[in-house]
Amino acid sequence: MRALTIDHSAPGHLALNEIPDPKPRPHQALVRIHTFSVNHGEAAFVVPSGEEGTVPGWDAAGVVVRAAADGSGPAPGTRVVTIGPTGAWAELRAVDTEFMGTVPEGAELGAAGALPVAAGSALRALRRLGPILGRRVLVTGASGGVGRFAVQLAARGGAQVVAATSDPANGDALTRLGAHEIVANDALKSIQPVHGVIDVVGGPQLVDAYDTLAPHGTLVAVGHSSGAGEEFPFGALFGDGGRHDRSLTTFFLLDDADGLGADLGWLASLVARGELDPQIGRRDDWSRTGESLAALLAREVAGKAVLDIPLEPAGR
Structure with missing residues (x-):
């Protein structure tokens, strides 16, 4: 061959x-x-x-x-x-x-x-957040492969989707995919708290995204496209001041294989029905x-x- x-x-x-x-x-x-x-x-x-x-x-x-x-x-x-x-x-x-x-x-x-890596990762990372109906979900790197699927699937799950992008010109496209709010990467500290974060960028942006979490919120670290490391300032992981019980979890799709084939088939069925771009x-x-x-x-x-x-x- x-x-x-x-x-x-x-x-x-x-x-x-x-x-x-x-x-x-x-x-x-x-x-x-x-x-x-x-x-x-x-x-x-x-x-x-x-x-x-x-x-x-x-x-x-x-x-x-x-x-x-x-x-x-x-x-x-x-x-x-x-x-x-x-x-x-x-x-x-x-x-x-x-x-x-x-x-x-x-x-x-x-x-x-x-679909497999990008949509599969978006789907399974969103599940790590728990129920998202009516809750705010931040997607960093929203213009990338995983990010575009995460925006669509989070909106389908009933979330209020906040899409972070490095290029404001991507805003209209992300809005069409289901994003309710568009924010620049360097403006994360100004947004209202979110229930969950799907982060595909890593580095300083992950640190800023973690700071947006409301109590009991979760950040799922899916990707590391920035190529930069993370350094949390002193106090970032304190639980006082309304920041109680926030979590950060890592993710790797091929180590989360149970039922993955069925998920890929379901995602393909959404594409077939025109419900997933x-x-x-x-x-x-x-x-x-x-x-x-x-x-x-x-x-x-x-x-x-x-x-x-x-x-x-x-x-x-």
Whole structure:
């Protein structure tokens, strides 16, 4: 099969090569990948520092060509959205059946492929906040991949959504996605208290976002796009002065796997019904994956970047 592999001698650290087909374990299905999406973390960390010759990639969608030997998971011919720690940027992928969801008719595979890390993280991080109906929820990095899904899903859950962005020009788009209030990153200290925070930025902005929490509120640290560390000033973690029982929790999607496949299928069903916008900001042939990764790092992509794998040429 063809696959994009880590090659630190190649431009962008990636090369398109012929490699052996994957050999699924009993609990894995073999999936023909049609499309995949790339994430900021892959651009910033996975590809530049990946092991030579490995196939990277977390998010992909395609069609099952061989069902799992243990009888779990979907039958051959089923359209699926998949997630895993590696292997998405290839024509074939062996996927744990607990890490795949069925894509219903009406959901385009490219849209489904944009979902796993970004929408899955947004959904499960919001659950960490507890009930959000009628409560204020702050989303930092709201213009990014995770942030745009968090805004939509929080609004769907009945929250009053406060969207923080570095670019005021994103305000209208975030309002259309469901945000009720737009705030600049450097103005977080001026907003009214919130019940919960979905933070995908980290660094000083996480510190400021934590300070917005009302009593019993929770901040979920989902991403770290700033690349900066956090330093809390003395007193920031005191519980007096109306700041009692506030919490900060870390999050990693692949360590929260129970029921993840069903969640991915549900998210795909929302896309199929037009109730969730996948926010595809860039789409291209997979031969231009390196360009998409560079565009993500330069913050030139509004939402998700999706790459399509063309069918194998005839006669091969």
